[in-house]
Amino acid sequence: MNNKSPFVLKRIVWVSSLLLLLLFMTMVIGISMGSTGNGVKAVLQSLFGKGGEDSMLDTIVWQIRFPRVLLAALVGATLSLGGLVFQALLRNPLAEPYILGISGGSAIGAIIGILAGLSRFPGVSFTAFLGSIATLVLLLIMSSGQSILKKNTLLLSGVMVNAFCSAIIMFLVSMTQDSRLHNIIFWLMGDLSMSDIGQVGILALTLLPCFIILFRYSHSMNLLLMGNEMAQTMGVNIKRVTTILLVTTSFMVSSTVCHCGLLGFVGLVMPHLLRLILGPDHRVLVPACILGGGAYMVICDLLARTLTQQGEMPAGVITAMIGAPLFIYLLKRSKR
Amino acid sequence: MKKAVEIKRLSFSYSDNEVLKNLSFSIPEGEFFIIIGPNGSGKTTLMKIIAGILKPKKGQLRIFDRPLKDYARKDLAKTIALVPQMALVDFPFTVTELVLMGRSPHLSMLGFEQEKDLKIAKNAMALTDIEHLAHRPLDQLSGGECQRVFIARAICQEPKIILLDEPTASLDLAHQVKVMDLMEKLKKEIGFTVIIVSHDVNLAAMYGSHLLLLNAGMIVSLGKPEDVLTCQLLEKTYNCKLLVDESPVGKFPRVTLVSGSRGRRSGD
Numbered sequence: 001m002n003n004k005s006p007f008v009l010k011r012i013v014w015v016s017s018l019l020l021l022l023l024f025m026t027m028v029i030g031i032s033m034g035s036t037g038n039g040v041k042a043v044l045q046s047l048f049g050k051g052g053e054d055s056m057l058d059t060i061v062w063q064i065r066f067p068r069v070l071l072a073a074l075v076g077a078t079l080s081l082g083g084l085v086f087q088a089l090l091r092n093p094l095a096e097p098y099i100l101g102i103s104g105g106s107a108i109g110a111i112i113g114i115l116a117g118l119s120r121f122p123g124v125s126f127t128a129f130l131g132s133i134a135t136l137v138l139l140l141i142m143s144s145g146q147s148i149l150k151k152n153t154l155l156l157s158g159v160m161v162n163a164f165c166s167a168i169i170m171f172l173v174s175m176t177q178d179s180r181l182h183n184i185i186f187w188l189m190g191d192l193s194m195s196d197i198g199q200v201g202i203l204a205l206t207l208l209p210c211f212i213i214l215f216r217y218s219h220s221m222n223l224l225l226m227g228n229e230m231a232q233t234m235g236v237n238i239k240r241v242t243t244i245l246l247v248t249t250s251f252m253v254s255s256t257v258c259h260c261g262l263l264g265f266v267g268l269v270m271p272h273l274l275r276l277i278l279g280p281d282h283r284v285l286v287p288a289c290i291l292g293g294g295a296y297m298v299i300c301d302l303l304a305r306t307l308t309q310q311g312e313m314p315a316g317v318i319t320a321m322i323g324a325p326l327f328i329y330l331l332k333r334s335k336r
Numbered sequence: 337m338k339k340a341v342e343i344k345r346l347s348f349s350y351s352d353n354e355v356l357k358n359l360s361f362s363i364p365e366g367e368f369f370i371i372i373g374p375n376g377s378g379k380t381t382l383m384k385i386i387a388g389i390l391k392p393k394k395g396q397l398r399i400f401d402r403p404l405k406d407y408a409r410k411d412l413a414k415t416i417a418l419v420p421q422m423a424l425v426d427f428p429f430t431v432t433e434l435v436l437m438g439r440s441p442h443l444s445m446l447g448f449e450q451e452k453d454l455k456i457a458k459n460a461m462a463l464t465d466i467e468h469l470a471h472r473p474l475d476q477l478s479g480g481e482c483q484r485v486f487i488a489r490a491i492c493q494e495p496k497i498i499l500l501d502e503p504t505a506s507l508d509l510a511h512q513v514k515v516m517d518l519m520e521k522l523k524k525e526i527g528f529t530v531i532i533v534s535h536d537v538n539l540a541a542m543y544g545s546h547l548l549l550l551n552a553g554m555i556v557s558l559g560k561p562e563d564v565l566t567c568q569l570l571e572k573t574y575n576c577k578l579l580v581d582e583s584p585v586g587k588f589p590r591v592t593l594v595s596g597s598r599g600r601r602s603g604d
Contacts, residue, residue: 235413
């Protein structure tokens with residue numbers, strides 16, 4: 001054994017390599033399967049530029065399936081990581097990213113954007129981000145000063161903000177009567193079908209720095225689990241770390257929400273599942289959630305695309321149908 | 337002897353409520369210092385101020401002849417470690433992982449521990465007699481075991497001062513003595529300055545080299561146990577009937593509660 005390299009780093013490398021392989025495999029499968037039944041081999045050839053003859057397949061793979069699968073991976077990574085961060089901040093392994101109302105807020109922003117007829121990017125992205133920042137500010141005002149550091153205040157404020165957001169969303173939906181209604185409803189259920197390689201590329205570039213920032217603070221998240229006062233006596237700047245984690249995560253979540261709508265349970269199930277397998281160390285869990293969450297979402301989207309004969313269903317239906325029972329099972333198991 | 341903690345004219349208030357009023361005292365290095373006093377006397381607030389969690393509103397606080405506000409967060413963490421009263425952790429960290437967290441002020445940004453840190457953690461676990469629990473998750477431990485894990489974490493932080501908030505409050509009799517004996521050992525063998533906030537005047541009498549008796553944010557008495565734990569001072573401070581005599585096990589005071597309705601008072 002090499003005594004110089006830190007043992008946690010070795011674990012991170014091991015876990016990440018395995019999950020990266022898993023993510024890669026699910027993405028290849030995701031790209032291979034679809035309504036036109038081409039084999040894995042032909043798709044792989046097309047992916048790595050050896051197809052040449054079948055330009056129809058090239059178009060499908062590069063313009064439709066690849067961006068969609070990449071979007072699914074990014075969304076899964078973001079929501080899982082968002083869940084992980086909120087669970088650390090609230091010191092509650094069962095917290096979910098929606099609990100603070102951040103995604104509810106970005107959903108309001110996004111719906112207003114859709115109703116105003118804005119394009120998905122940058123128009124709706126921007127209104128979604130404004131919505132999430134507005135809820136964050138509202139949240140910080142509600143639990144202002146010292147009390148933001150107390151987790152129950154934050155949690156309760158989040159539940160209230162979330163309830164308020166749902167009411168506004170329902171209000172907006174009930175006021176809409178034309179064709180945009182179908183658009184909004186489909187989007188509310190979580191929908192990955194509107195992906196375009198340019199937009200997904202920009203999304204990837206926005207998310208990457210967020211992932212790096214959150215990994216940088218992964219050890220602080222471990223210490224935060226000991227309680228704010230304890231973390232402080234171990235050298236953590238609570239206010240700074242809490243603010244950075246909240247702002248980065250809400251930015252990240254709102255950037256994906258405007259692309260994919262509301263996808264539930266991904267942020268709840270993946271961090272919990274990975275924690276059961278890998279333990280609670282965030283330095284391992286942050287990269288694991290990015291890669292594992294990505295793979296999970298790719299599979300969910302694949303099921304959404306291929307399960308029904310006529311058309312496809314929103315991916316949010318699949319994540320909820322897999323996520324909720326799995327979550328209940330995990331909850332029961334962990335209480336033993 | 338160096339002063340580990342020096343407090344001058346220190347006051348603290350939560351909004352309008354002044355909890356600590358113009359305190360001045362110092363704690364020499366290597367003391368076993370116990371802060372006692374009734375509920376609401378400001379004990380815990382005082383401890384949080386020394387730990388750097390709360391900022392004093394007025395007055396000075398120096399740690400090893402250096403003002404507290406001159407310490408960077410990590411420097412302070414390398415000087416003072418805190419053992420909380422009730423440490424509830426919902427996440428299944430193993431004992432080793434938790435003890436290793438004590439190394440964090442000594443580590444770089446991401447907190448990757450080296451073999452050297454693991455050695456220090458193992459040493460701390462040996463001192464607190466929890467080596468056999470090394471791979472157990474925290475949520476499977478008893479209250480007494482958990483307390484020792486958190487003390488091991490504090491030792492692993494390699495501080496000069498160790499602060500304990502009510503370390504015996506939730507422990508049975510055997511574990512109360514074990515924890516206090518351990519702190520006594522750490523004081524002697526490593527040279528820690530031990531500062532404890534406690535409700536238990538009898539344990540304070542047995543272990544403290546100096547006691548500070550607080551009431552309503554003011555110092556009632558500061559000194560050796562036999563000078564602080566007098567019947568007159570305690571009855572006035574706690575506002576109840578007490579009996580204070582010399583303990584049959586050693587040369588320190590013993591405090592006995594006297595009920596208003598049960599038992600006999602001497603001379604009855």
